[in-house]
Amino acid sequence: MPGDPATAVVLPTTDDPSVSAERRIELFRVVLTHRVMEERIMTLYKQGRIAGSVYTGRGQEAVGAGAGLALGADDVCAPLNREMSCHIARGVEPAHIFRNYLGRATGPTRGRDGNMHFGVPERGVFPLVSMLGDLVPVVVGAALAFKRRGEARVALTFFGDGAFNCGDVHEGLNLAGVLNVPVVFVAQSNRVAYSTRTEMAMRNPNLSERIEGGYAIPCARVDGTDAIAVHVAVRNAVERARAGGGPQAIEALTVRLDGHAAHDDGRYMDRDLIAEYGTRRDPVERLAMRLVLDGVPRAEVDAVRAGVIAAVAGALAEAESAPAPDPADLANGVYASPLS
Amino acid sequence: MAAETITYLEAIRLAMRDAMADDDRVFLIGEDVGHFGGPFGVSTGLFDRFGASRVIDTPISEEGFVGAAFGAAWMGERPIVELQFADFVTCPFDAIVTVGAKTHWRNGIALPVVIRLPSGGGVRGGPFHASSPEGWFVGVAGLKVVCPGTVDDAYGLLRAAVEDDDPVLFFEHKGLYRRLRGIAPPPSHRVPIGRAAIARSGTDATVVTYGSGVDLALRVADALADVASIEVIDLRTIWPVDADTVLASVARTSRALVLQEASRSTGAGDHVVSLIAREAFASLDAPIAVVAPPDTPVPYAPELEDAYLPSAASLRSALEALLAW
Numbered sequence: 001m002p003g004d005p006a007t008a009v010v011l012p013t014t015d016d017p018s019v020s021a022e023r024r025i026e027l028f029r030v031v032l033t034h035r036v037m038e039e040r041i042m043t044l045y046k047q048g049r050i051a052g053s054v055y056t057g058r059g060q061e062a063v064g065a066g067a068g069l070a071l072g073a074d075d076v077c078a079p080l081n082r083e084m085s086c087h088i089a090r091g092v093e094p095a096h097i098f099r100n101y102l103g104r105a106t107g108p109t110r111g112r113d114g115n116m117h118f119g120v121p122e123r124g125v126f127p128l129v130s131m132l133g134d135l136v137p138v139v140v141g142a143a144l145a146f147k148r149r150g151e152a153r154v155a156l157t158f159f160g161d162g163a164f165n166c167g168d169v170h171e172g173l174n175l176a177g178v179l180n181v182p183v184v185f186v187a188q189s190n191r192v193a194y195s196t197r198t199e200m201a202m203r204n205p206n207l208s209e210r211i212e213g214g215y216a217i218p219c220a221r222v223d224g225t226d227a228i229a230v231h232v233a234v235r236n237a238v239e240r241a242r243a244g245g246g247p248q249a250i251e252a253l254t255v256r257l258d259g260h261a262a263h264d265d266g267r268y269m270d271r272d273l274i275a276e277y278g279t280r281r282d283p284v285e286r287l288a289m290r291l292v293l294d295g296v297p298r299a300e301v302d303a304v305r306a307g308v309i310a311a312v313a314g315a316l317a318e319a320e321s322a323p324a325p326d327p328a329d330l331a332n333g334v335y336a337s338p339l340s
Numbered sequence: 341m342a343a344e345t346i347t348y349l350e351a352i353r354l355a356m357r358d359a360m361a362d363d364d365r366v367f368l369i370g371e372d373v374g375h376f377g378g379p380f381g382v383s384t385g386l387f388d389r390f391g392a393s394r395v396i397d398t399p400i401s402e403e404g405f406v407g408a409a410f411g412a413a414w415m416g417e418r419p420i421v422e423l424q425f426a427d428f429v430t431c432p433f434d435a436i437v438t439v440g441a442k443t444h445w446r447n448g449i450a451l452p453v454v455i456r457l458p459s460g461g462g463v464r465g466g467p468f469h470a471s472s473p474e475g476w477f478v479g480v481a482g483l484k485v486v487c488p489g490t491v492d493d494a495y496g497l498l499r500a501a502v503e504d505d506d507p508v509l510f511f512e513h514k515g516l517y518r519r520l521r522g523i524a525p526p527p528s529h530r531v532p533i534g535r536a537a538i539a540r541s542g543t544d545a546t547v548v549t550y551g552s553g554v555d556l557a558l559r560v561a562d563a564l565a566d567v568a569s570i571e572v573i574d575l576r577t578i579w580p581v582d583a584d585t586v587l588a589s590v591a592r593t594s595r596a597l598v599l600q601e602a603s604r605s606t607g608a609g610d611h612v613v614s615l616i617a618r619e620a621f622a623s624l625d626a627p628i629a630v631v632a633p634p635d636t637p638v639p640y641a642p643e644l645e646d647a648y649l650p651s652a653a654s655l656r657s658a659l660e661a662l663l664a665w
Contacts (some may be wrong), residue, residue: 141411171404336505340536
């Protein structure tokens, strides 16, 4: 029978009573929007309608969604390129994201940068930089500003098990602890950095153990394909940081289902892991299963799916009609205080 | 009563003190800047006056605390970062050129951070404590690079840098810290970023320089006063450079010499040579001369460092050759 955990192909998410029915549907909508947008983006890329490259977060959508929805309106964050769902959770419009991929003049970087390389200042989102680890100290500094001013705000960023080999990450973690600032780190252990499996890149791949043991920062380890588990863990961490508990961390275990970027088929990945995470642990379907088990009518779940697909199609059409950037504008904004 | 004089180092401290007193958003962060007062004592007394939330000691983590300064600036603060030695800017280079320089252009987020970098030789610091690495940042869109060569500019440029909405690299010369003295500037004193100064007017040749070169050029110009009238342009901001002032001077004198303490092929020198060659070639009566150390790291032994650095003798002989054309 559909929805019976005993026979379900898909593993439902956890059923945490602290997460309301409305929040569960919101998580589903955000995770699904991320998935559907990236499917469209990959198609556009293959059609030659997106220049450069495309980096998807397929299989990891629950992490950005669970974390993004755990933040308050005045909190700030710095998502990376597998965390489109964090932008969506923060209220960034899909059309705005598409405009960045399409390099449009009215997009967040006005065509100056592409794909997930953008921030949305009015939503408290700092722009990604490709040098992994750089944003860890940046959010520590944002949290330092909150602490200095006595504001009950929190800063959050993500890093992968790949970036955990960068010095910036470790300097940032240590500095966060020394300064005791309200910051939350979400580590995505997706098992691979480009083509290099994590076990080839670190002797101890248990990031939560290393963050807790090395930096005395509490670090819960959660199933990163379970949006509700991620959401609860990050929400609790945000609350502790906001209450003056200092830096907090979460390690979300996931598997990157696509290659590093669109040109990479990921043939080096462990096929059994991909099979498991692409089916039973698919973050979208795990939430859908949860909703069904919760008693949400199938028709309602299907309506959310149809609504997301329609909204994404509308957003893409809107973005495609946006104007291209003007090369004459290129030098504007190099400086915030231009020299006369 | 004679006006109070202060050193170049004290001018920097005074500028930080006044900026912090005027604006709660300004704070100092770096290694040993707190109770210890910094390795050169530049921040002495600031911790006692402003406390631990305004004068913040850090671990040895330049990538960490420079990145954190940008994050605090994102949230509206105006941090001043002290690096112990300008040489150590290799460590946070990425944060500066990746996050600091590009964020406003990409995304419209202003990052008003001042990074103070004690640079320069003559202190027997050797390859890791005597460099003049300012040239690495010349040409980086989004950064501003200032190099005060006087007490007045040390104060006025630092106040202007703190009030500027962009990342500003403030290269303060260690050799000038206690050697230069001047009248304490009033708290209202500002030196505009991006404007060179005519440090000495002349008609026969232009010396374009900055930082430690200013005092050297003025001394040599005075010594040559009987034989030639030398104009000295103090760039003050080496990036973006004040092309108008440089070109107008060269147009008047028709001879140009670029003097810098950075090794020959780094620094602002070649940028200025290129500017003059492109824009003022028709004004020139002689090839553009350059006085700068060779392309080696800064050596330690006094015999080596003294030979390495530009000197009054090397500048004078280069000027005489330029004037002989």
